[in-house]
Amino acid sequence: TSGSESLYEFGQRHVTNGLGRITQGIMTKGEGSYVFYDDGRKMLDFTCGIGVTNLGHVNHRVSTAAAEQCMKIVHAQCSIAMHEPYLRLIERLLPIMPDPSLDSFFFWNSGSEAVEAAIKMSRVITGKQNIICMQGAYHGRTFGAMAVTKSKTIYSKGVAPLMPGVFSIPYPFWHQLRLPPTTPTATLVSLCLYQLDLVLSQQSAPSDTAAILVEPVLGEGGYVPAPAEFLQGLRTLCDKHGILLIIDEVQSGFGRTGRYFSITESGVRPDILTIAKGLGNGFPISGVVSRKELTDKLTPGTLGGTYAGNAVSCAAAVAVADVMREEKILDNVQARSKELFASLKSLQSDSTVGRFILDVRGRGLMVGVEFAAPPGPEREHDVAVQEGVPKDMATRIAKKCIEKGMLILTTSVYEVIRFIPPLNVSAEDMKKGTKIFEEAVREVVK
Numbered sequence: 001t002s003g004s005e006s007l008y009e010f011g012q013r014h015v016t017n018g019l020g021r022i023t024q025g026i027m028t029k030g031e032g033s034y035v036f037y038d039d040g041r042k043m044l045d046f047t048c049g050i051g052v053t054n055l056g057h058v059n060h061r062v063s064t065a066a067a068e069q070c071m072k073i074v075h076a077q078c079s080i081a082m083h084e085p086y087l088r089l090i091e092r093l094l095p096i097m098p099d100p101s102l103d104s105f106f107f108w109n110s111g112s113e114a115v116e117a118a119i120k121m122s123r124v125i126t127g128k129q130n131i132i133c134m135q136g137a138y139h140g141r142t143f144g145a146m147a148v149t150k151s152k153t154i155y156s157k158g159v160a161p162l163m164p165g166v167f168s169i170p171y172p173f174w175h176q177l178r179l180p181p182t183t184p185t186a187t188l189v190s191l192c193l194y195q196l197d198l199v200l201s202q203q204s205a206p207s208d209t210a211a212i213l214v215e216p217v218l219g220e221g222g223y224v225p226a227p228a229e230f231l232q233g234l235r236t237l238c239d240k241h242g243i244l245l246i247i248d249e250v251q252s253g254f255g256r257t258g259r260y261f262s263i264t265e266s267g268v269r270p271d272i273l274t275i276a277k278g279l280g281n282g283f284p285i286s287g288v289v290s291r292k293e294l295t296d297k298l299t300p301g302t303l304g305g306t307y308a309g310n311a312v313s314c315a316a317a318v319a320v321a322d323v324m325r326e327e328k329i330l331d332n333v334q335a336r337s338k339e340l341f342a343s344l345k346s347l348q349s350d351s352t353v354g355r356f357i358l359d360v361r362g363r364g365l366m367v368g369v370e371f372a373a374p375p376g377p378e379r380e381h382d383v384a385v386q387e388g389v390p391k392d393m394a395t396r397i398a399k400k401c402i403e404k405g406m407l408i409l410t411t412s413v414y415e416v417i418r419f420i421p422p423l424n425v426s427a428e429d430m431k432k433g434t435k436i437f438e439e440a441v442r443e444v445v446k
């Protein structure tokens, strides 16, 4: 820094404008469900760093495991040798996989990289090229992941050409079919599966289609769980045509929805599963899991990466798995989820603010609240539009929550606030968070 310039101001000048940011100031410390800023602000963190710090900030068991590994070996490069934390992590993950057939692991650093690997693997394994993904999907910011990301234009605007061979169908989210939020599940599912039939007969022949890629809970597209029937329909079509089913649980996985993996609810077997975020509780690690019978078709060297499966991150992830199991974190998810849903549903039936809330949805502690939007040029055909509704409600509510001491995020192109609190959040902090949210909603709509 120079002269009287603060470190924050220095950052304003030198950190790329390509990064967006929702708060000002410098974050200096994290402790459980709270983060602290250099000006003394203490904030309840209901973002978990975008669904990552599931066991709270600086979870002592996780940090200790990482610190101990730091003193043994930090970089036991995975193409040079196997290392113990990598293997111990597989040992921990095997029994919690959504299907016992998932027995072959590759660890990388980020969710995007896991998706890249999954796409690459599906092409090599099937000898086919095309990928069918979902409208509203988010899979990351690298080139392959960006090509299958359909949640907002901001991620790829001006960046094309992207990876070719990508087709998309609507996700069973009422918005995408221009139907009201009360539409029966069976209608949404049959419309989407019909669109898939059409894509397979009009655009991408099954003999050219390597994989269907889907998030079991649409994340950046609006926090929408897929009905089990939809995922089962995808499985049936994949089986019929020799297409691989890639399930992206980067955001919904590792306990977030009240199960280790959200796909379990549907009973559907993934061919390839991508995981990240909560797996390392903040240490960068992702995983691509498949069946040995499939991954045996890969030539050694197809996968790899300098930092892939870093020993410190793997050691942290082993501790995460142990804490999840020993501290019965999934039970806490269920209990806090009930409280969160009860509070949001009660707000939805409130006589003054209820009419602004269109939908409360989600699973476990991955919960979205959608607000109405006023008519506008970009929402001309939108069923969620209502006259006399304030503009940008989700963003304004999130801002109010931040002013009141709680970090919270919006999601999608719609007016959606997403709740992603730590999975071990206390009942007291959950109450505090829902109270701040309720106050913010009342202030914004008044």
Ligand code: PMP
Binding pocket: 050, 109, 110, 111, 112, 113, 115, 138, 139, 140, 141, 215, 219, 220, 248, 249, 250, 251, 252, 276, 277
């Ligand atoms: N897939 C999903 C479902 C995600 O939610 C995300 C991140 N929001 C990614 C992939 C990309 O992960 P990363 O940001 O770690 O690259």
